[in-house]
């Protein structure tokens with residue numbers, strides 16, 4: 305078994321732009337904004353960075369295809385710069401590259417930056433997914449949309465566990481309402497309006513049973529992380545936020561094609577989580593984790609992820625939702641920054657944005673969203689669609 309990178313990598317600086325409609329800012333502006341905050345937070349000079357990873361996925365128009373846009377935007381000296389892309393797990397993929405480089409000893413200090421500028425590309429969950437999926441969508445899944453794919457997960461879940469549409473939709477509405485409450489407290493979030501569960505239920509349907517407020521937003525934004533070894537971090541006088549685990553799992557889609565997979569769970573999440581818990585030494589996630597940032601592209605994805613991460617028992621997530629388990633003042637707050645739902649989802653930036661919130665929570669910098677005594681935080685970033693997915697799970701602590 306691989307030994308992993310537990311306690312071999314420390315985060316010393318992070319930055320994140322305000323997500324949302326950034327019509328007047330180019331991708332370069334967003335990259336610079338996130339980077340400057342991270343660099344100031346780390347208290348280092350740019351020339352100390354040995355290598356950088358750029359994560360960007362759908363937006364070749366505004367960002368570009370190679371790693372050069374990052375080098376140009378940040379005016380990096382001639383260091384190795386790599387561009388990575390892994391659907392919506394792109395941000396975490398960039399972070400993984402930087403962490404592995406530090407853990408291997410190849411780099412002393414490395415940068416990961418994720419960016420996407422989606423609003424002016426016309427991208428949306430309904431139109432535009434064909435661009436993202438390329439020929440796969442046009443020829444194999446011609447009618448597929450992201451909301452449509454995840455809506456099926458909801459109907460399958462309701463059917464499997466005997467949940468009425470009213471009960472199921474109310475549980476999903478409570479998830480979104482909770483994230484909107486957190487997003488309203490966050491000055492960097494895109495959609496900062498509180499909505500009640502009743503308002504969620506009355507919103508226009510996007511793909512039944514998912515309505516407008518069950519969907520994440522389409523946003524512009526960037527986020528950055530600077531990582532190094534724990535020794536270098538301590539030498540710089542920093543309180544390092546340690547990477548306790550970083551795991552990623554991908555499926556080729558064989559679940560959908562060759563097994564009796566019923567669409568109510570993601571094997572990639574369960575596998576990545578299982579390995580991450582082993583790496584971090586966690587045996588009772590429900591008791592040991594303090595805060596979660598999960599890939600809530602749609603409310604049903606968040607519900608299913610509670611179970612896939614072994615926080616809620618299979619088929620019992622709705623009970624936890626009704627008991628307020630994931631609320632900001634609950635046992636394990638989930639999406640304390642508003643999540644993809646309200647912070648927004650500029651694809652390549654989202655994974656690093658999740659780490660940004662956990663980092664700030666662990667350092668007691670989350671302002672009105674601060675949870676009392678966070679010890680271990682988990683991020684979960686999902687790329688692809690339920691049947692063809694790549695999931696990453698990161699665990700962080702002091």
Ligand SMILES: CC(=O)CC(=O)SCCNC(=O)CCNC(=O)[C@H](O)C(C)(C)COP(=O)(O)OP(=O)(O)OC[C@H]1O[C@@H](n2cnc3c(N)ncnc32)[C@H](O)[C@@H]1OP(=O)(O)O
Pocket residue numbers: 391392393428429430450451495510516517518519520521522601645649686687688689
């Ligand atoms: C791909 C992977 O690897 C895995 C994944 O993560 S899949 C997820 C990929 N992302 C998506 O699918 C995005 C999903 N969301 C959407 O497509 C769009 O938000 C939507 C279709 C739900 C709505 O888009 P739209 O109808 O064009 O909305 P738009 O015209 O921009 O805005 C209308 C209003 O609704 C609000 N709004 C838009 N989206 C919203 C949302 N998701 N939640 C709450 N409010 C929203 C806007 O702020 C605006 O409000 P005002 O009138 O008060 O200004």
